[in-house]
Amino acid sequence: MNKHLLSAGDLTAGDIRLVLDTAGHLAKLTDRAIKKVPTLRGRTVCNLFFEDSTRTRISFELAAKRLSADVINFTAKGSSVSKGESLKDTAITLEAMGVDAIVIRHPASGAPVRLANWVKAHVVNAGDGTHEHPTQALLDLYTMRQHFPSFDGLRVAIVGDVLHSRVARSNVLALKTMGAEVTLVAPPTLLPTSVDQWGVGVSYDLDAVLPKTDVVMMLRIQLERQSAGFFPSVREYARLYGLDARRLDAMPDSSIVMHPGPMNRGVEIAAEVADSIERSVIASQVSNGIHVRMGLLYLLLGGPAVTEPGRLPEEVPA
Amino acid sequence: MPTSRATPGSARPRWPEVIDPEPKPLLDAADVGRALTRIGHEIAERNKGTADVVLVGIHRRGVPLAARLAAKLTEIEGRPVPAGSLDVAMYRDDIGLRPPAATHDTSLPSDLNGKVVVLVDDVLFTGRTIRAALDALVDFGRPRAIQLAVLVDRGHRELPIRADYVGKNVPTSMAQDVQVQLTETDGADRVVITAGASMDASMEASA
Numbered sequence: 001m002n003k004h005l006l007s008a009g010d011l012t013a014g015d016i017r018l019v020l021d022t023a024g025h026l027a028k029l030t031d032r033a034i035k036k037v038p039t040l041r042g043r044t045v046c047n048l049f050f051e052d053s054t055r056t057r058i059s060f061e062l063a064a065k066r067l068s069a070d071v072i073n074f075t076a077k078g079s080s081v082s083k084g085e086s087l088k089d090t091a092i093t094l095e096a097m098g099v100d101a102i103v104i105r106h107p108a109s110g111a112p113v114r115l116a117n118w119v120k121a122h123v124v125n126a127g128d129g130t131h132e133h134p135t136q137a138l139l140d141l142y143t144m145r146q147h148f149p150s151f152d153g154l155r156v157a158i159v160g161d162v163l164h165s166r167v168a169r170s171n172v173l174a175l176k177t178m179g180a181e182v183t184l185v186a187p188p189t190l191l192p193t194s195v196d197q198w199g200v201g202v203s204y205d206l207d208a209v210l211p212k213t214d215v216v217m218m219l220r221i222q223l224e225r226q227s228a229g230f231f232p233s234v235r236e237y238a239r240l241y242g243l244d245a246r247r248l249d250a251m252p253d254s255s256i257v258m259h260p261g262p263m264n265r266g267v268e269i270a271a272e273v274a275d276s277i278e279r280s281v282i283a284s285q286v287s288n289g290i291h292v293r294m295g296l297l298y299l300l301l302g303g304p305a306v307t308e309p310g311r312l313p314e315e316v317p318a
Numbered sequence: 319m320p321t322s323r324a325t326p327g328s329a330r331p332r333w334p335e336v337i338d339p340e341p342k343p344l345l346d347a348a349d350v351g352r353a354l355t356r357i358g359h360e361i362a363e364r365n366k367g368t369a370d371v372v373l374v375g376i377h378r379r380g381v382p383l384a385a386r387l388a389a390k391l392t393e394i395e396g397r398p399v400p401a402g403s404l405d406v407a408m409y410r411d412d413i414g415l416r417p418p419a420a421t422h423d424t425s426l427p428s429d430l431n432g433k434v435v436v437l438v439d440d441v442l443f444t445g446r447t448i449r450a451a452l453d454a455l456v457d458f459g460r461p462r463a464i465q466l467a468v469l470v471d472r473g474h475r476e477l478p479i480r481a482d483y484v485g486k487n488v489p490t491s492m493a494q495d496v497q498v499q500l501t502e503t504d505g506a507d508r509v510v511i512t513a514g515a516s517m518d519a520s521m522e523a524s525a
Contacts, residue, residue, distance in 0.1 A: 025423050026421065034457045228466070304417075311415065313417045
């Protein structure tokens with residue numbers, strides 16, 4: 001493992017397997033009467049959120065608390081940021097208070113990388129602009145592994161607003177590392193211009209891709225973007241790229257439906273598909289998120305304090 | 319000049335038994351089997367049967383040992399004895415002092431309230447793993463009693479902990495390394511003592 005988790009592209013296949021395996025073992029804690037272990041007693045994790053978030057912040061908070069770390073929640077609203085304090089000064093303040101890890105969500109792509117250069121604490125990217133959301137990719141891979149024995153040759157379709165999606169970027173990087181076959185499906189206006197360099201399949205035709213797909217990951221259409229002219233109307237988008245019951249029937253019986261949330265029911269995903277008991281794993285993605293973040297925090301903070309960036313020391317197998 | 323030891327350059331060592339890299343095992347497969355049979359009888363005797371007994375193996379090699387002891391006890395008493403596994407990585411006292419220990423699944427066979435839990439591990443050394451295991455166990459309930467069974471007790475305790483059932487007491491030096499190898503994890507049953515860190519390093523270098 002690296003000291004920081006800034007991009008899913010920094011994780012080796014071994015790192016990803018280690019996080020998923022550790023998360024799998026820690027998931028058993030949820031079935032116990034006492035859901036807490038004393039592992040990270042005395043460590044402090046700061047959730048530094050400059051953007052609104054429900055599930056990611058609560059997920060990180062629960063993960064840290066189940067490992068007995070102390071958690072500070074910082075939201076830009078109501079803090080000195082609204083008085084004009086810069087990210088750097090905020091970081092220096094947190095550092096002076098002695099936090100061991102900073103979980104940051106920021107509207108600007110690259111903010112976590114900047115932060116990692118200023119602080120000695122571990123930095124975990126919890127979503128930066130349209131860049132990356134690596135823990136979402138890890139929890140998505142964990143969820144896929146619950147349903148499929150191997151990533152090798154697993155056919156994953158990521159459908160929707162790839163252009164603005166940090167979830168798509170992180171998933172593409174992690175899935176490629178694990179040997180999955182990724183296809184991006186979107187109208188041409190919602191694909192990045194450099195998508196041909198991503199090393200993945202690209203299609204504009206959802207109906208052609210679905211019969212050859214094991215995992216379909218629907219991305220949220222950010223409705224505020226309709227005015228920017230990326231697609232003619234929400235109805236047309238839903239007709240061409242929305243996942244409804246008819247399209248679900250065209251997929252293999254063993255396939256699963258994922259969505260990082262929050263969902264626009266009736267736009268990118270029909271309510272009956274989102275609530276499908278057999279095929280939708282959207283609810284388990286949320287619970288898996290806690291386990292994956294617990295595994296990650298344990299692997300980052302469970303070792304000796306490290307001041308320099310780079311690889312963390314690894315255990316020599318006995 | 320004649321020499322009784324193989325020199326690094328020589329094609330064939332003259333006295334193979336002198337440089338035999340395979341140390342004679344402290345316990346061989348039959349010894350391990352006999353030790354477990356005896357411990358099984360001792361557990362049944364001490365607890366007047368196996369009515370409330372639950373065997374809990376500590377990862378990694380305590381787990382197959384607990385399963386084998388459960389089979390022995392089932393044979394001895396004629397009724398099934400539950401066995402489970404316990405991971406203590408989250409309860410260790412050296413978290414933050416060394417790289418994070420690998421995690422394993424904890425799977426306990428039943429509610430531990432009122433049960434007699436027999437913790438099972440391969441080697442009892444400093445006692446720190448057992449301390450972590452005691453902490454982990456109480457998060458699952460309140461056993462009536464907790465006992466400890468180990469295949470090898472090598473001494474050098476750093477905590478006030480002792481074993482109730484011991485396969486073999488082995489006086490060792492701190493520099494030595496006691497390795498328990500089991501069919502389930504290592505392909506064969508045996509216990510060996512190696513010279514410890516320095517020999518390990520040379521073995522790794524040659525591997």
